[in-house]
Amino acid sequence: MESTHLIEVNEIKNLTKGHVLYFFENQNQYISNVVDFIISGLELNEYSIIIENDRITSLIKKRLTELSNESRLEKVTFVNNYDFYYAKGDFRINSIFDYLPKLVKGYSEPDLVVRSWAHIEWREERNVSKKLLDSENEANKIVTETKLLSVCAYDSERVSKEFREALLKCHNFLINE
Numbered sequence: 001m002e003s004t005h006l007i008e009v010n011e012i013k014n015l016t017k018g019h020v021l022y023f024f025e026n027q028n029q030y031i032s033n034v035v036d037f038i039i040s041g042l043e044l045n046e047y048s049i050i051i052e053n054d055r056i057t058s059l060i061k062k063r064l065t066e067l068s069n070e071s072r073l074e075k076v077t078f079v080n081n082y083d084f085y086y087a088k089g090d091f092r093i094n095s096i097f098d099y100l101p102k103l104v105k106g107y108s109e110p111d112l113v114v115r116s117w118a119h120i121e122w123r124e125e126r127n128v129s130k131k132l133l134d135s136e137n138e139a140n141k142i143v144t145e146t147k148l149l150s151v152c153a154y155d156s157e158r159v160s161k162e163f164r165e166a167l168l169k170c171h172n173f174l175i176n177e
Contacts, residue, residue, distance in 0.1 A: 013039070022151055024177055035060060041149075049077050053080065081121055115151075116151070117151040
C-alpha cells in the first residue's frame with residue numbers, strides 16, 4: 001500500500017497521527033527529536049513506546065529526566081531494537097500491537113492512546129531490504145487503520161538511494177533534520 005502523498009515536516013511535536021519517516025545524520029538532533037516526540041505525547045496524555053538501541057536509550061533517558069518528572073515518564077517504555085527486530089532469529093518488524101499488552105499497563109482501556117518511535121537497525125543479511133519494505137508496507141496499513149503516530153527512523157548512512165526511494169512511498173510524512 002503506497003502513500004498517496006508525502007508531507008515534509010520540520011518538527012515532530014505538532015503531529016498526532018501518521019506514518020513518519022526520518023533519515024537522521026546528526027545524533028544530537030536525533031535525540032532532541034525523540035525527546036520532543038515523547039514530551040509532546042506526554043502533554044497529550046499519550047503513552048510512548050520507543051524502540052531503540054541501548055546506547056542511545058541511555059542518552060534519551062538522561063535528557064528526559066532533565067525535562068520531566070518521574071511519574072510522567074511512567075508512560076514511556078523503551079524496548080531494545082535488536083530484541084524487537086530479531087526476536088525470531090532473523091530480521092522482522094514485529095507489530096507494535098503484539099507488544100502493547102505486555103508493555104502498557106491498562107492497554108485495554110478504550111481511550112488509551114499510544115505512539116511509537118522505532119530506530120530501525122539491521123545486521124547484514126540476505127534480502128533484508130525486501131523484509132524491511134514488506135514490513136514498512138504492512139506497518140503503513142496498520143497505522144492508517146488505527147490512526148496512530150508511528151515514526152520509523154533510519155541512519156541515513158545505511159540507506160541506499162533505491163531503498164530510500166522505496167521507503168518514501170510507504171510513509172505519509174518525512175522529517176527534515
